[in-house]
Amino acid sequence: MYLLLVFRAMRNFIVVGHKATTTPNFSLEDIPGTSGRLDILCRAVTAAFVLSHGIRKDVCVYLVLLGGEVPKTIRLVGETLRHLNPDERTTAALLKKALAVPATPPWAMSTSGIFVRTGGLAEVLADLKDARLIYLREDGADIRGLDAGSLSGETAFILGDHTGMTPDEEGLIEQAGARVVSLGQTSLHADHCVVLIHGLLDTNVFMPG
Amino acid sequence: MYLLLVFRAMRNFIVVGHKATTTPNFSLEDIPGTSGRLDILCRAVTAAFVLSHGIRKDVCVYLVLLGGEVPKTIRLVGETLRHLNPDERTTAALLKKALAVPATPPWAMSTSGIFVRTGGLAEVLADLKDARLIYLREDGADIRGLDAGSLSGETAFILGDHTGMTPDEEGLIEQAGARVVSLGQTSLHADHCVVLIHGLLDTNVFMPG
Numbered sequence: 001m002y003l004l005l006v007f008r009a010m011r012n013f014i015v016v017g018h019k020a021t022t023t024p025n026f027s028l029e030d031i032p033g034t035s036g037r038l039d040i041l042c043r044a045v046t047a048a049f050v051l052s053h054g055i056r057k058d059v060c061v062y063l064v065l066l067g068g069e070v071p072k073t074i075r076l077v078g079e080t081l082r083h084l085n086p087d088e089r090t091t092a093a094l095l096k097k098a099l100a101v102p103a104t105p106p107w108a109m110s111t112s113g114i115f116v117r118t119g120g121l122a123e124v125l126a127d128l129k130d131a132r133l134i135y136l137r138e139d140g141a142d143i144r145g146l147d148a149g150s151l152s153g154e155t156a157f158i159l160g161d162h163t164g165m166t167p168d169e170e171g172l173i174e175q176a177g178a179r180v181v182s183l184g185q186t187s188l189h190a191d192h193c194v195v196l197i198h199g200l201l202d203t204n205v206f207m208p209g
Numbered sequence: 210m211y212l213l214l215v216f217r218a219m220r221n222f223i224v225v226g227h228k229a230t231t232t233p234n235f236s237l238e239d240i241p242g243t244s245g246r247l248d249i250l251c252r253a254v255t256a257a258f259v260l261s262h263g264i265r266k267d268v269c270v271y272l273v274l275l276g277g278e279v280p281k282t283i284r285l286v287g288e289t290l291r292h293l294n295p296d297e298r299t300t301a302a303l304l305k306k307a308l309a310v311p312a313t314p315p316w317a318m319s320t321s322g323i324f325v326r327t328g329g330l331a332e333v334l335a336d337l338k339d340a341r342l343i344y345l346r347e348d349g350a351d352i353r354g355l356d357a358g359s360l361s362g363e364t365a366f367i368l369g370d371h372t373g374m375t376p377d378e379e380g381l382i383e384q385a386g387a388r389v390v391s392l393g394q395t396s397l398h399a400d401h402c403v404v405l406i407h408g409l410l411d412t413n414v415f416m417p418g
Binding site: 028029030031032039040043047050051052053085086087088089090144162183184185186187188189192195196198199202203205 | 237238239240241248249252256259260261262294295296297298299353371392393394395396397398401404405407408411412414
């Protein structure tokens with residue numbers, strides 16, 4: 001008897017919210033206006049996980065929140081993620097709960113599959129040092145030119161919010177060895193980038209190599 | 210002197226909401242639970258129009274709302290669309306306003322670029338009889354096999370909600386001469402399908418023909 005092992009490599013998405021709040025003191029009635037545009041990150045979470053009938057188990061999302069005194073990161077893990085609905089408000093409510101958990105450098109669990117800690121982009125990049133890092137930037141090389149081999153292992157896609165990365169962040173990302181790629185000439189929101197990345201990986205459009 | 214005419218063909222998206230409310234009596238605090246899943250249509254609108262810094266002018270969205278006594282359709286026109294923000298709640302508020310406008314068979318304007326009328330899928334298909342109709346269904350032929358020539362004119366992409374089309378709707382769509390195509394084997398939400406369609410058209414991955 002042969003055992004067929006089907007291995008789907010983990011897809012990580014790192015989304016940096018430069019003004020995103022690190023406290024739960026925002027209003028679900030006005031997420032964009034009261035949370036430092038946490039709505040952008042909420043939509044990126046939905047794009048990363050939700051399928052028509054289920055959740056992508058092979059996805060992990062890191063939300064880097066830099067709009068408070070101390071940076072915080074929320075990690076969402078598809079394998080154990082619960083209570084995520086496709087609408088924006090439910091996602092924001094889950095993040096609000098996570099931000100109410102006292103954060104320390106080690107991860108603390110909020111609800112199932114959602115974790116929070118202090119620390120920002122440098123710490124996330126250190127966690128993912130064994131993954132193939134891919135930084136989405138409009139002036140990068142066409143993502144469709146990446147070779148399939150380089151995407152067969154664990155990958156981590158780095159996306160900014162509406163403000164773009166700072167020179168310090170650019171430096172960290174470069175130092176971590178990320179490839180700089182672009183999805184095309186049209187400038188898109190982070191969640192739409194996530195949908196396109198999944199679409200490309202789902203349909204294996206990459207060059208053999 | 211030569212005059213260079215750059216023509217970008219209109220992209221229409223028709224999204225059918227089988228249970229979507231036709232009245233403004235739903236709560237912005239619980240859109241999925243009180244509006245017959247109008248949240249699905251809100252996200253499709255955002256996916257169709259919003260870019261990182263602007264609105265796609267060459268897009269028109271038809272939301273077919275079948276969850277009331279009389280079907281209604283809301284049309285959003287990129288060329289004149291105003292007040293659309295990327296968050297779900299703002300979009301729902303715009304649709305709420307449109308549903309408060311007394312609807313008759315001729316289009317009535319709500320806010321700039323948003324129109325409403327009575328009538329459902331048959332009327333929309335009649336409006337778009339000169340467009341190339343493309344029906345997204347999971348068992349269709351791979352969309353990437355469409356020839357570029359057939360996509361160079363006005364196109365209209367037909368998408369269902371979470372409940373799928375009824376046999377009557379399937380009949381209407383077939384009679385209208387729509388091509389049945391698929392984005393891949395992964396079953397996706399309507400808004401994610403819209404993002405992928407834009408992505409494919411933006412990067413011209415279609416076969417010459």
